[in-house]
Every structure is written in structure tokens, then in C-alpha cells.
Amino acid sequence: MSAIALLTYNVSKEIRLLGSARSDNVQWSLVQTQVEFLEFVQEVENDPVDLGQMRQEFDIFFSRIATVKEATVFEGLRADPEVRQHLAALSRFIDQAVEIIDAPDSELLQQTPRLAVMAQEIAPRIRALGNSGLDLYARQADAQREAVARTMTQLAVAIAALIGVLLLAILYLNRLNGRIYRRERENKQTSTRMSTVMSTSLDGLIVCDADGLILQFSPAAEGIFGFKEEDVLGQEIGSVIVPDHMRDAHDAGMERMRQNGEKRVVGKGRVKLEAKHREGHIFPVELAIQSATTDEGEIFVAFLRDISNRVAAEAELVAARDKALAGEKLKTDFLSTMSHEIRTPLNGLLGNMSLLRDTKMNPLQERYVGYMETSGRLLMSHISDVLDITRYDAGKLSTRSQPVDISALLQDIVDNQKGTATKNETSLTWRWRGERMNTVLSDHDRLQHVLMNLIGNAVKFTRRGEVSVTVENVGETDNAELLIQIADTGPGIPADLAERIFDDFVTGNVAYDREAGGTGLGLSIAKRFVDALGGEIGVQSVVGQGSTFWVKLPVTPAGPADGKPEQPAILLPTRPLNVLLVEDNEINRIVAREMLQAEGHSVVEANDGPQGVAAATETHFDLILMDISMPIMDGRAATRAIRSSNGASKETVIIALTANAMPEEQKEFLSDGMNGILTKPLSRPALRDLLGHIGRPSSRETQGMIDIGHSDQTRDALGEEAFVKLRARFVSEVDAFQNWLESGEAHDFLEISARAHKVAGSAAVFGAGPLGKTLKQIEAAAKVGNVDDIRDSSARFATSWIRTKTELSQ
Amino acid sequence: MLSYVKKVLLVMSLAVASVSPAMAQQIEAPSGDVVLTVSGAISMTNDGDQLLLDVEMLKGLPATTFETSTIWTDGVHQFKGVSLADFAASVGAEAGLFLATAINDYTVEIPFSDAVAGGPIIAYLMDGEAMSVRDKGPLWVIYPYDSNSLYRSEVVYSRSIWQLDRVEIVQ
Numbered sequence: 001m002s003a004i005a006l007l008t009y010n011v012s013k014e015i016r017l018l019g020s021a022r023s024d025n026v027q028w029s030l031v032q033t034q035v036e037f038l039e040f041v042q043e044v045e046n047d048p049v050d051l052g053q054m055r056q057e058f059d060i061f062f063s064r065i066a067t068v069k070e071a072t073v074f075e076g077l078r079a080d081p082e083v084r085q086h087l088a089a090l091s092r093f094i095d096q097a098v099e100i101i102d103a104p105d106s107e108l109l110q111q112t113p114r115l116a117v118m119a120q121e122i123a124p125r126i127r128a129l130g131n132s133g134l135d136l137y138a139r140q141a142d143a144q145r146e147a148v149a150r151t152m153t154q155l156a157v158a159i160a161a162l163i164g165v166l167l168l169a170i171l172y173l174n175r176l177n178g179r180i181y182r183r184e185r186e187n188k189q190t191s192t193r194m195s196t197v198m199s200t201s202l203d204g205l206i207v208c209d210a211d212g213l214i215l216q217f218s219p220a221a222e223g224i225f226g227f228k229e230e231d232v233l234g235q236e237i238g239s240v241i242v243p244d245h246m247r248d249a250h251d252a253g254m255e256r257m258r259q260n261g262e263k264r265v266v267g268k269g270r271v272k273l274e275a276k277h278r279e280g281h282i283f284p285v286e287l288a289i290q291s292a293t294t295d296e297g298e299i300f301v302a303f304l305r306d307i308s309n310r311v312a313a314e315a316e317l318v319a320a321r322d323k324a325l326a327g328e329k330l331k332t333d334f335l336s337t338m339s340h341e342i343r344t345p346l347n348g349l350l351g352n353m354s355l356l357r358d359t360k361m362n363p364l365q366e367r368y369v370g371y372m373e374t375s376g377r378l379l380m381s382h383i384s385d386v387l388d389i390t391r392y393d394a395g396k397l398s399t400r401s402q403p404v405d406i407s408a409l410l411q412d413i414v415d416n417q418k419g420t421a422t423k424n425e426t427s428l429t430w431r432w433r434g435e436r437m438n439t440v441l442s443d444h445d446r447l448q449h450v451l452m453n454l455i456g457n458a459v460k461f462t463r464r465g466e467v468s469v470t471v472e473n474v475g476e477t478d479n480a481e482l483l484i485q486i487a488d489t490g491p492g493i494p495a496d497l498a499e500r501i502f503d504d505f506v507t508g509n510v511a512y513d514r515e516a517g518g519t520g521l522g523l524s525i526a527k528r529f530v531d532a533l534g535g536e537i538g539v540q541s542v543v544g545q546g547s548t549f550w551v552k553l554p555v556t557p558a559g560p561a562d563g564k565p566e567q568p569a570i571l572l573p574t575r576p577l578n579v580l581l582v583e584d585n586e587i588n589r590i591v592a593r594e595m596l597q598a599e600g601h602s603v604v605e606a607n608d609g610p611q612g613v614a615a616a617t618e619t620h621f622d623l624i625l626m627d628i629s630m631p632i633m634d635g636r637a638a639t640r641a642i643r644s645s646n647g648a649s650k651e652t653v654i655i656a657l658t659a660n661a662m663p664e665e666q667k668e669f670l671s672d673g674m675n676g677i678l679t680k681p682l683s684r685p686a687l688r689d690l691l692g693h694i695g696r697p698s699s700r701e702t703q704g705m706i707d708i709g710h711s712d713q714t715r716d717a718l719g720e721e722a723f724v725k726l727r728a729r730f731v732s733e734v735d736a737f738q739n740w741l742e743s744g745e746a747h748d749f750l751e752i753s754a755r756a757h758k759v760a761g762s763a764a765v766f767g768a769g770p771l772g773k774t775l776k777q778i779e780a781a782a783k784v785g786n787v788d789d790i791r792d793s794s795a796r797f798a799t800s801w802i803r804t805k806t807e808l809s810q
Numbered sequence: 811m812l813s814y815v816k817k818v819l820l821v822m823s824l825a826v827a828s829v830s831p832a833m834a835q836q837i838e839a840p841s842g843d844v845v846l847t848v849s850g851a852i853s854m855t856n857d858g859d860q861l862l863l864d865v866e867m868l869k870g871l872p873a874t875t876f877e878t879s880t881i882w883t884d885g886v887h888q889f890k891g892v893s894l895a896d897f898a899a900s901v902g903a904e905a906g907l908f909l910a911t912a913i914n915d916y917t918v919e920i921p922f923s924d925a926v927a928g929g930p931i932i933a934y935l936m937d938g939e940a941m942s943v944r945d946k947g948p949l950w951v952i953y954p955y956d957s958n959s960l961y962r963s964e965v966v967y968s969r970s971i972w973q974l975d976r977v978e979i980v981q
Contacts, residue, residue, distance in 0.1 A: 036914060059943035060914050060973065066944065071882035 007155045026073055030133040033068065036061045037126045041119045049112055051105055058101050065090055068129075076140065077133055086129040093122040204304040210297050212237045212254050224285075224306045226278030243276040266291050266300060275304065284311045328393075336390040339383045344585055346383070347681040350376045351591025354684065358598060380681070385521040389504065392528040399443040399532050400719065403558040406482070407438050410469060413452050417459045426462045428455075430469035437473045437480065440555035446529040447553075450537075451484065453522045454549045458488040465489030465546070480557055485550045492543040501539060502527040577601045577622040577691060580649065582612030582638060583657065584630040592625060592657075592682055599691060609633025609641075617647030623691070624654045626674065636672045643673035643761045646779075651764050651772060653710070655690060657682070667722055673761050676713045705804040710767030727808060730762050734771075734801055741778075741794055752790065753782035763804075771797070771804045840864035845948050846932075850909075850979035853902025861901055865934060865948065872896045874931045878956040881967060882946070889952045891933035894925040903979040910951060910969075911976040913943065920951070920969050928954065932974065946972035 040061045043054040068074050069087055077083050096118060100111045198205050204221030208214055214237055217229040225241055232240050242250045256262045265271050266289045275285040287304040353373050361369065391397050410430045421428040458467040467488045475481030493501060504524045530537040534554050541547035579601050583589040593603045604619070606612035608630050616624060624642070628635040639654050653675045658665075666677055678686060715723040737759045741752070760775035774797035781789030839856045842864035849860040856862055874893040879886045892900070894908070908920040924930055930953040934940065941947025950972040953961040960966070 032914075032916075039914070056913060056943065062944040063946050063973065067882050067946070070884050072879075072884065073881040 003158050003161075007151065007158050010151050011155055026077075027134060027137055029064070029067070030130050033061075033064050034126050034130050036064050037119075037123070041116070041123070044112060044116045044119060049109065051108060054112075055101055058097065062094060062098070065094060077136055080132060080136060083129060083132045083136075086125050086132065089125045090122065090129070093118060093125075201303070202305075204306075206237065206241075206302045206304065208237050208300045208302070210258065210299070214240065215299065221304065224304060225275070241275050243274050243282045246274060263291070265289055272307070283308045332390045332393055335386055336394070339387045339390070343380065343383050343387075345587070346376060346380055348585070348587030348591065350380070350681050351588065351595075355591065355594045355598075382521070385525050388525050389521060389528065392525075392532065397528065397532050399446055399529075401441045401556075402444060402719065403439050404442045404444045404447060405439050406471060407432070407436070409444070409448060409451065410471065413448070413455050414469070416452070417455055420456075421459045421462075421467065424459065424462060425464045426459060427466040428459060428469075429466070430471070433470045433472035435473060437482070437555075437557060439558045440480065440482065441558045442553065442555055443529075443533060446533060450526040450529050450551060451486075453526045454486045454551070457522065458486050458490065458547075458549070462488045462490040462546075474552070475554070480555050482553045482555050483550060484553075485548055487546065487548040489546040492545055493539065493541040493547050494543055495541075498539055498541050502537065578604070578620075580604050580606060580612065580615055580619075580621040580624040580652075582606040582609065582624065582630070582635065583627040584608055585627070588627070588657075588680070588682075592687075595682060595684055595687055596691075598684075599688065601691065609635065609638035612638050613641040613645070613647075616642045616649035616652065617645050620648040621652045624649065624652050625678070626654050626656055628656055628658045628669070636669060636674075639669075639672045639674050643764070644757060646783075651760075651769075666717055667726075670714060670718060670726070670765060673765065675710065675765065676717045705768060705770050705800065706807045707767030707769055714765055714767075727766065730766055731805060731808065733762055734759055734805075738798065738801060742798075749782045749785050753779045756782065766808065768804045768808075771800045774800045837861075840867055842866055845934075845975065847976045848901050848979070849976070851903060851906055851981055852979055854900070865940070868892055868932070868934055868949075871900050876931075876954050876957070878952070878954050880952070880955060880970070882972075886956070888935075888937050889931065889933040889950075890935040890938070891931035891949075891952070893927070893931045894920070894929055894951075895927060897932055898922070898925045898979075901979070906979050906981040909978040909980055910971045910974055911978075912971050912973040913975050914973065916971065918969050918971050924969070928957070930954075930969075943973055949974040 036057070040054070040057040043050065043057045046054075065087075068077070069091070078087065097115060100108060100115050103111065198216070198218045201218060201220055204224040205216065205218035206214060206221050207216035213234055214232050217227065217232050219229075222228055227240065238247055238250045238254070253264060256264075257266070265273075268289075270286055270288050272284060272286050274282050276282055284307050285304045286307045287302055289300055289302045291298055291300050293299075350373065353369055353376065356369055357366075388397070414428055414430050417428055455467065455469060465488060467486065469484065469486050471482060471484045473480050474483045502523050504521060527537050530551055530553070536552045537550070539547055539549045579596055581589060581592055581596070581603050583592060583605075584607055589605055589607075593605060596603045604615055604621070606615050610633055612624070612626065613633070615621075626635040626639055630638075633641075635656060639656075642650055642652075642654065644650075654673065656669045656674050656677045657680055658669075658677060669677060676690070678690060714726075718726060737755055740755070741747075756775045756779040760772045760779065763769075763772040763775060774793055777793035778790060778797060781793055837854060837856045840862050844862045845865050846863045846868065847860055848854075848863065852861060854861050868891075871892040873890055874896070875888060875890040877886050877888045898904075898908075903922075905922050907922060908925075909917055910920055911917040920930070930951055933950045933952045934948060936945070936947075936950075941950060951970050951974055953966050953970060955961045955966075
């Protein structure tokens with residue numbers, strides 16, 4: 001374009017040059033030189049000669065030559081050396097002629113012939129000048145024409161280029177136009193498709209603008225809300241479908257969005273809300289709102305679905321589930337209660353049979369009692385099973401983590417089952433596969449229960465075959481995992497039974513049941529225990545060939561297991577003990593009393609908590625056996641009462657009698673002031689063991705501040721970990737008391753007495769007798785307000801505490 | 811003194827003529843050499859139907875002076891003369907065409923539209939000197955070429971007639 005502008009400028013300049021020609025009619029002027037010269041010559045040669053006319057013709061010629069010599073238009077001409085020669089010759093002629101012409105008439109007349117000769121001589125010069133000029137100007141004209149032609153050619157090329165560019169532009173615009181047309185058509189198709197989608201969508205679709213005014217209301221939305229599209233177009237959506245109680249929140253939300261673009265529902269996926277029908281009823285909807293920016297500003301597209309039916313169905317399901325759960329809980333509660341209720345009289349039966357054995361019986365009677373005992377223990381184990389299940393299902397089954405010697409455990413079980421196996425002519429063996437891993441952290445009792453069950457089953461169902469137990473570590477180095485497999489060559493389990501063999505109350509075929517017996521709870525309990533231990537249990541079986549039960553347990557390798565002897569050495573008390581028995585169940589009370597009396601001890605009975613507390617206050621006992629669940633005041637409350645009283649037996653060893661105490665509960669018992677736990681039903685060996693501890697003063701007791709026997713008892717009851725924790729708490733408790741006592745502040749006597757009493761209770765738990773004694777002296781002195789006594793006993797307490805603490809930490 | 815009186819008379823008579831151009835008026839014949847013969851559609855005459863003017867009579871008309879270069883001379887020169895417009899008014903010409911003829915009978919046509927203020931003059935002095943025939947005198951039609959580019963054209967150059975001695979106004 002700029003090239004064209006430049007060329008256009010050039011062309012216009014050329015045109016202007018052509019227009020404002022500075023050349024005059026130069027060629028004509030040159031020709032005129034000849035004409036005027038010839039006219040002069042004519043006058044010179046005229047006869048007679050007209051002098052005036054001749055002079056005028058000369059002057060005209062003179063003027064012409066002067067013009068050629070001076071005028072700027074002839075500059076180009078004068079540049080030619082040939083022309084300059086001609087002009088110089090002409091000038092000489094004119095100079096000579098002027099002298100003659102300007103002379104007086106007579107002289108001029110006389111000189112005229114000479115003038116004619118001179119003119120003849122110069123005439124060729126005049127012609128030559130004219131020819132030179134013509135030549136020159138012809139060349140100049142050619143050059144100019146060429147220049148014009150060149151410029152014109154350039155212009156033509158430029159215009160051609162411009163036309164080319166314009167053609168390209170047209171082509172481009174044409175393509176652009178085509179593309180726009182195509183896009184428009186696509187848009188139209190898209191919008192047709194969209195409207196088809198909208199009208200056939202099962203979900204209602206509502207489109208609003210930024211002010212909430214409805215722009216579109218799909219047929220499905222009409223069906224959901226009962227409005228016709230034409231009725232609601234342009235209306236505020238809040239007034240159409242939002243229930244009255246949600247209007248404020250809706251308006252606030254719209255306002256927030258307008259103010260600062262905050263969107264709580266838009267673009268947040270599916271949301272459940274309530275909506276209002278045309279007829280006014282409220283129903284639940286599920287909706288998703290998305291915003292889009294269009295030329296008309298932001299719009300909101302909402303997809304809605306009436307979920308009344310779904311919500312109703314869900315509510316029904318939830319209700320049904322709740323009902324089922326409630327029923328399940330009721331069943332569990334019933335089972336739990338019934339089991340407890342059955343166990344109490346059964347304990348009575350077993351206890352009395354135990355006593356019956358001590359009487360004189362004939363052999364037949366002894367056999368009958370043996371049968372009864374076997375039946376009773378089986379019944380007890382069934383009840384324990386049921387209790388275990390209900391406890392697991394109630395989420396109350398907890399496990400311990402203690403070192404367990406796997407080899408010893410398996411050996412025990414195998415020994416135990418050897419008799420039955422031999423009877424069935426079956427071999428029973430166990431072995432480690434791979435590297436042995438004797439001691440692991442697990443729950444000894446639960447694991448024993450599971451393995452006993454599996455091995456017992458294998459032995460029970462196998463006749464003239466073999467049962468082999470293998471154990472191996474199949475885990476990684478850091479994550480040990482025990483795989484225990486119990487393989488038998490028994491009858492095997494059909495596939496359909498194998499699938500549900502770990503379910504409750506599943507038993508094998510009836511004939512075997514009769515032979516082997518079983519509630520069908522054994523495996524389901526085993527599965528629950530294994531679950532509780534974080535493991536897996538399963539079975540592979542081929543009917544007619546045998547079954548392999550396996551248990552996989554994640555375990556942690558541990559140091560050697562507690563060297564707890566299976567059958568603790570029975571320590572016989574060195575003297576008869578005075579025992580207080582607090583038990584509400586008469587039969588249990590009688591059994592326990594008979595057992596104690598059979599060992600030669602004297603027994604005082606109390607029927608409930610208050611009676612027990614009263615007796616303990618009055619009399620000093622060597623031992624108190626305390627039932628836990630009793631009406632009016634349970635064993636825990638009674639124990640606290642005895643410990644906090646100033647009674648004669650406030651420091652006596654109190655042992656809890658309980659059927660099933662969880663580890664946490666046992667801790668609570670100890671914190672109440674109890675010293676140990678005896679599990680019901682009461683067995684004579686367990687009772688003897690306990691009595692031996694109580695009645696035999698520890699040899700170390702006299703030397704030190706701590707009764708080790710007593711302390712060990714607590715340790716056994718609590719487990720090592722809990723014991724250590726409790727001990728640390730005890731130490732800090734005594735330290736705090738000492739600091740408080742010696743802080744120098746004036747203390748209320750009542751408070752001193754209460755605090756000393758509390759610390760004394762704790763000291764008793766750890767068998768810190770001497771320390772407890774000094775604390776009791778402080779308590780007694782504070783009660784009567786004897787300041788001197790308080791000071792003295794405090795000093796003794798301090799001394800005693802230093803020694804006690806040292807021994808505690810050993 | 812006499813020339814002065816004559817000049818005054820001519821101016822007066824020319825002034826009257828301009829008032830009533832329709833009426834042909836006789837004015838005095840020139841006393842010096844006739845340098846310009848005016849004929850054709852004019853209202854002022856002094857020799858039959860033509861007007862003969864000497865240099866003095868021309869000088870008596872309103873004078874215009876300007877400086878310009880020309881393509882026939884070297885450098886810028888000052889020209890003084892009577893503008894064609896004043897001249898047309900003085901001789902009582904109102905429209906038509908000036909047919910200007912030189913001593914050598916060279917004739918050009920000057921349209922009446924050229925007779926405007928700032929237009930061409932019939933120069934009788936160049937640089938304050940009278941011009942001889944040898945210097946393209948005594949009368950030379952000069953346009954102000956420098957002050958107007960329109961005057962730098964072939965046509966205008968051809969109208970710049972020198973050695974002018976006759977003017978005929980034709981309709």
C-alpha cells in the first residue's frame with residue numbers, strides 16, 4: 001500500500017512536470033531562430049533595401065539569440081559543446097553585425113552587401129543549431145517518455161500486486177464466512193440436540209439468570225412441580241419452587257452470590273434439599289446446579305429429581321434395620337442374662353458335688369457323682385461359650401498381649417488330647433516347620449481356647465487315622481505371622497458345610513453329633529477369638545480324605561514367656577485363718593464356707609455388702625472374700641467402704657469373687673482397694689493357693705518395707721504393664737502427699753486425716769505395710785487434733801517412705 | 811506638463827468610459843511613437859475604431875509591479891506595467907478573448923479569465939529600465955510565475971508574448 005502511495009506520488013509528480021513544462025515551446029523557438037534569421041536575410045537582400053524594416057528584423061533576431069543564450073530553458077541545450085560553438089560563432093556574427101546595423105543610414109547602406117555575405121557565411125551555423133536542438137530535445141523527450149513509462153510500469157505492477165492482495169483477502173474472507181456459516185449450523189444442531197435432551201430428560205431442568213428469573217422449565221420439571229412452563233417463565237425461582245421455610249436462606253444465598261460471587265450449592269455436585277409443589281406440599285429433591293457464562297450474563301442450570309420414593313424407602317430400610325438391631329441386642333442381652341442366671345445355680349451344683357466327694361460314699365455313688373460333675377462341667381463350658389459369643393457380639397471381648405510360648409502351648413494341648421486320640425486309635429503329632437519362634441506376644445488363653453477347639457475337633461472326628469499339627473512363621477522379617485495347620489484324615493466336610501462351618505450353631509451330621517456332642521458354637525467362638533486377635537481362620541477339606549483347619553495370626557516375637565507354672569505349687573497356710581465371706585447367693589456361700597472350713601479355717605458369713613462392711617469394721621480378719629455383684633451394695637462399693645473406714649479390718653487382704661472379669665474391670669477392682677481376684681466357680685486348688693499366700697508371712701516381709709508376696713499378687717492380677725503404671729501413680733501420689741504435708745502451710749485436720757487415709761489405702765495395695773502404718777498414725781492423730789502426734793508420725797512417715805520407695809523401685 | 815495634462819485627460823476619459831462602456835468614446839491620439847494598437851470590442855478609440863497608445867499613455871494607467879523569475883531570463887527581475895485587468899477596464903473591454911500579436915506577427919490567445927488581480931501585466935519596465943526590441947521590448951506580457959504555480963505551465967509560457975505591439979479583443 002505504501003509502495004502504491006509512493007508510486008502514485010511519483011506519477012502525480014510526473015504529471016505535474018508534464019503540466020508545468022518549463023521548456024516553453026523550445027523547439028518552436030529554435031525553428032523561429034531560423035525563420036527570423038531568414039526574414040532578416042531577406043530584408044538585407046531586398047532591393048531596394050528598407051533600412052527600418054531591416055533593423056527591426058535584426059533586433060528580433062538579436063532578441064531571439066539573446067534568449068537562446070540566456071534563458072534557463074535552454075540550459076540543457078547550452079550544455080552541449082557543439083551548441084556552445086554554434087552560439088559563440090553566432091555571437092561573433094551579431095557583434096560584427098550590430099556595428100554595421102547601428103551605424104548611420106548611409107554607412108549601413110554601403111555595408112549592406114557585406115552584411116549579406118556575413119549572413120551567407122553564418123547561415124549553416126543557424127541550421128546546425130536548430131538541428132542540434134532538435135536532436136537534443138528529441139533525446140530528452142525520449143528520456144522523459146521512458147521515465148513516465150517506467151513509473152507507469154511500476155504503478156501497473158503495484159496495482160497488480162494490490163489486486164492480488166485484494167483477491168487473497170477476498171479468498172480469506174470467503175473462507176472465514178464459510179467457517180462462520182458452518183459454526184452457525186453446528187450451533188443450531190447443538191441447540192436442537194440440547195433441547196431434545198432437555199425435553200426428554202427424566203430429571204427436571206430449570207434454567208435461571210443471575211437474578212433467579214426462570215428462563216427455561218423442562219417438561220420433566222413441569223411434571224415434578226405441577227407448573228406449566230409458560231406460567232413460571234420470568235418468575236423468581238424462589239417464589240416458585242422453594243418452600244416457605246427455606247425462602248430466607250435461599251434469598252440470602254442469592255444475595256451472597258450477587259454481592260461477592262460466593263456459591264454454596266452451585267457446582268458442588270448433588271445436593272439434597274426440599275422443594276415445594278404447585279399444590280403446596282413439600283417434597284425432597286436431589287439437585288445439582290451448575291453455572292455458565294453466556295452473552296446474556298451468568299445463567300444457572302439446575303437438574304432436579306423428585307426423590308420422595310427413595311427417601312421413603314430409605315427411611316423404611318433404616319427403621320427395619322434399627323428394629324433388627326434392637327431385636328439382635330435384645331437377644332444378646334437375653335442370652336447374656338440367662339447364661340449368668342444359669343451359671344449361678346450351676347456353680348452351686350458343682351460346688352456341692354465337690355463337697356460331696358469329701359463325704360464317705362460307696363463306689364457306685366462316687367461314679368454317679370463323677371458323671372454329674374462331667375455333665376456339670378460340660379454344661380458350664382457351653383454356657384461359657386454362649387457368654388463369650390454374646391460378649392464378642394456386644395464388642396466387649398478384649399484380648400491381652402502377653403508373652404506366649406507356642407511350643408509349650410501346643411505340647412500341652414497335644415498331651416491333653418493324647419488320651420482321646422489313643423482311644424480313637426489315631427496318632428496325634430505336632431512340629432515346627434521352618435525356623436522355630438517359640439515366644440510371641442499374644443493372648444494365651446484365647447489362643448489356647450482356639451487351638452484346643454480345633455485339635456479337639458480333629459481328634460474327636462478321626463478314627464484310626466492321624467492328626468498332625470504344624471506351625472510355621474510365614475510372615476516377613478518385620479511382620480511375623482504364624483500359620484498353624486491342623487490336618488486330619490477324618491471324614492472331611494462337604495463343601496456347602498465348609499462354607500458356613502464357622503457360623504453359629506452349625507454342626508456336622510447328626511450321627512456324629514450324637515457321638516461327639518457339641519453345641520455348634522466351638523468354631524464360631526474360635527473364629528471370633530481369631531478375629532479379635534487380628535488373624536484369619538479357614539478350612540480346606542475333601543470328603544472322605546480329611547480336613548485341614550488353619551489359623552493365621554499376626555504376632556510380635558517376644559522374650560521368654562512368664563515362667564508361670566501350669567499348676568502353681570500349693571502353699572499351705574501355716575496357721576488357721578479368720579476369713580470373712582461376703583456373698584449373697586446362699587449356695588455359693590455354703591460351698592465356699594465348706595471349702596474354707598475343710599481347710600481348717602474359720603469363716604464369718606455376710607449376706608450382702610453392708611453386713612460385710614459392718615463385720616469388717618468390728619472384727620479383724622486375715623482375709624475377706626468379696627462377691628462383686630450383690631444387691632444393695634456391690635462388692636466394689638463394700639471394699640471402698642472397708643478401706644476408707646477406720647475399722648479393724650481396713651487393711652485386710654480383700655479378694656474379689658467374680659465369674660467373668662475383664663482386664664479393665666480387674667484394674668478397677670484393684671483401684672477400689674482389692675488385692676486380688678478369684679474366678680468362680682471356686683476351685684479348691686485355687687482357694688488353697690490363695691490361702692497359702694495369705695497365711696504364710698513372706699520371708700521378705702520382715703526384712704523390708706514391702707510385702708513382696710502381696711505385691712506379686714497384685715502384679716499377677718494386673719499384668720506387668722498395668723502394675724508398673726499403677727506403681728508409678730502410687731509413687732507420685734505419696735510424693736504429692738508428702739510435699740503437701742511438709743509445705744509448712746496450716747492444714748485442716750480433717751483434710752490431713754482424709755488424705756493420709758487415702759494414701760494408706762494405696763500403700764496397702766502394694767503391700768507397703770510399715771508405710772501404711774505410719775500413715776494411719778497420722779490419720780489417727782489428725783482426727784483427734786493432736787499436733788505433736790501428727791508431727792512425730794509425719795517424721796516416721798518420711799523415713800519409712802524413703803526406704804519404701806527404694807524397695808519399690810528394685 | 812503637456813504629457814501630464816494628457817495623462818489626466820486619458821485617466822478621466824477612461825474613468826468615464828468605465829462608467830458607461832456601451833458608448834464608444836473618442837480620446838486624443840498619442841503624441842509619441844505608437845507602441846500598442848488596441849482593436850476589436852472596445853469602447854475607447856482614438857483612430858477610427860481602434861485605440862493607439864504610446865508609452866506615456868500606458869504609464870498613465872494604474873501600474874502594477876512585481877518580482878519574478880522567468881524561463882527566458884537569468885535570475886529574478888522586477889517588472890512594472892499595467893495589469894491585464896486594469897488594461898481591459900481602461901479600454902472598455904468586458905469579455906471575450908485577447909488576441910495578442912508581436913512585432914514578428916506571432917499571435918497568441920489570452921482568455922479574458924486571465925485578466926484578474928494578481929494576474930499578468932503588460933510590462934513596460936524591467937528593473938526600472940525601458941526594454942528595447944533586442945531585450946524583448948518594448949512591451950512584454952509577464953505573469954507572476956513565482957507566486958502562482960498555475961502560471962508555470964506551457965500554455966501560460968506561450969501566452970507570455972514579448973515584443974507585443976497589437977491587441978485585439980474578440981468576442
